Amino acid sequence: MRTNNLMDTLNSKSSFADREFSSRGHGYWQNKQVSAADWNDWKWQLRNRVTTLKGLEEHLTLSEEERAGVLLSGNKLALAITPHFFNLIHPTDPECPIRRQVVPRVEESWDNAEEMSDPCGEDSHMPVPGLVHRYPDRVLFLVTDRCASYCRYCTRSRVVSGVGEQELHTEFEAAFRYLEKHTEIRDVLLSGGDALLLSDNKLEALLARLRAIPHIEFLRIGSRVPIFLPQRITPELCAMLAKYHPLWMSVHVNHPRELTTEVKAALERLANAGIPLGNQSVLLRGVNDDPTTYKTLVHKLLQSRVRPYYLYQCDLIKGSSHLRTSVSAGINIIEHLRGHTTGYGVPQFVIDAPGGGGKVPVNPDYLISQTDGFTIVRNYENKVFVYPEADSTPLPFEIAGFRRD
Numbered sequence: 001m002r003t004n005n006l007m008d009t010l011n012s013k014s015s016f017a018d019r020e021f022s023s024r025g026h027g028y029w030q031n032k033q034v035s036a037a038d039w040n041d042w043k044w045q046l047r048n049r050v051t052t053l054k055g056l057e058e059h060l061t062l063s064e065e066e067r068a069g070v071l072l073s074g075n076k077l078a079l080a081i082t083p084h085f086f087n088l089i090h091p092t093d094p095e096c097p098i099r100r101q102v103v104p105r106v107e108e109s110w111d112n113a114e115e116m117s118d119p120c121g122e123d124s125h126m127p128v129p130g131l132v133h134r135y136p137d138r139v140l141f142l143v144t145d146r147c148a149s150y151c152r153y154c155t156r157s158r159v160v161s162g163v164g165e166q167e168l169h170t171e172f173e174a175a176f177r178y179l180e181k182h183t184e185i186r187d188v189l190l191s192g193g194d195a196l197l198l199s200d201n202k203l204e205a206l207l208a209r210l211r212a213i214p215h216i217e218f219l220r221i222g223s224r225v226p227i228f229l230p231q232r233i234t235p236e237l238c239a240m241l242a243k244y245h246p247l248w249m250s251v252h253v254n255h256p257r258e259l260t261t262e263v264k265a266a267l268e269r270l271a272n273a274g275i276p277l278g279n280q281s282v283l284l285r286g287v288n289d290d291p292t293t294y295k296t297l298v299h300k301l302l303q304s305r306v307r308p309y310y311l312y313q314c315d316l317i318k319g320s321s322h323l324r325t326s327v328s329a330g331i332n333i334i335e336h337l338r339g340h341t342t343g344y345g346v347p348q349f350v351i352d353a354p355g356g357g358g359k360v361p362v363n364p365d366y367l368i369s370q371t372d373g374f375t376i377v378r379n380y381e382n383k384v385f386v387y388p389e390a391d392s393t394p395l396p397f398e399i400a401g402f403r404r405d
Contacts, residue, residue, distance in 0.1 A: 027087030069104035078161035108319035121356020130170025138187035148228035196225035230266035238273035278309030291336035339380025
């Protein structure tokens with residue numbers, strides 16, 4: 001495993017530094033006599049998360065906006081950053097793309113009329129506490145309210161971390177009864193919070209109970225743990241998960257710097273256990289809203305055996321205005337990916353329609369027109385092509401774009 005000097009890597013502004021898979025080692029903890037056994041123990045990582053203003057200021061020079069944000073964050077979303085992820089933060093640059101994701105800012109306390117505590121309308125689609133049934137054949141099962149680290153743009157900040165305006169009270173037995181009764185449900189997504197924070201035994205009990213319901217065809221886990229806490233992805237966990245195939249996992253990586261050698265190894269362990277991996281990014285201002293950064297991200301994901309799945313327009317969560325971009329920024333990213341890299345590397349850009357409308361795909365406009373049995377399209381080079389429909393009269397060669405011999 002290659003270990004780069006922490007400061008040299010974080011000070012680099014080149015895209016080459018982000019393209020590399022590198023390890024920060026113990027990073028800020030290198031002088032604290034932490035043993036390799038402790039550092040690689042996911043429970044040690046959780047016990048030693050940075051959770052206070054004092055902990056941040058031990059290593060970072062905070063801006064006024066950040067310091068005020070930490071002081072005000074206690075009644076919205078808790079502060080918690082694992083040592084592994086903390087090592088990716090630049091110590092003096094408040095615009096560091098890792099730092100913007102996990103260090104609170106005062107803007108989180110700003111009120112905007114368009115923002116909501118439940119922007120995806122999950123509470124209104126919850127027939128049983130903790131179970132969201134918004135789409136016809138699938139459900140979201142909220143199995144915990146805790147995460148390894150807390151993203152400042154979290155769409156469920158109202159219920160996760162223990163300090164939000166609501167508490168999560170999942171009624172597990174009622175949820176299982178609902179799932180058994182509703183035979184149209186074929187797909188269950190475990191989330192929260194983060195299901196991979198449960199012990200192996202608790203997680204296996206959940207998976208086994210779901211697997212016992214005949215009409216549930218496959219299971220999914222949505223998790224940021226492989227990125228925040230790659231030490232959690234142990235061989236034992238992977239072997240347990242492999243017993244419940246078909247099991248899929250959606251991970252959450254926003255910036256290429258998050259894909260360290262440790263994270264890549266954790267993702268490969270999951271893939272080697274037969275778990276298909278997809279990535280869900282959130283489009284964030286100053287983090288991943290330029291095409292070059294995002295292209296680097298998808299290339300590193302593919303090298304880690306993860307298929308870019310969704311790119312989300314940031315939800316209208318309260319206190320997120322400083323992180324949200326224009327929709328056109330997301331369309332521009334897709335425009336710069338389509339045709340310029342493999343189709344496997346192009347995610348679907350979506351807006352989760354405010355209030356519970358579900359995911360709406362948003363794409364660059366490649367369809368120019370459809371008239372008289374012909375469809376006119378453009379490609380990634382802005383060249384125009386005519387495609388005749390099956391029941392149309394053939395176009396003359398010149399019009400169709402062909403040249404006579």
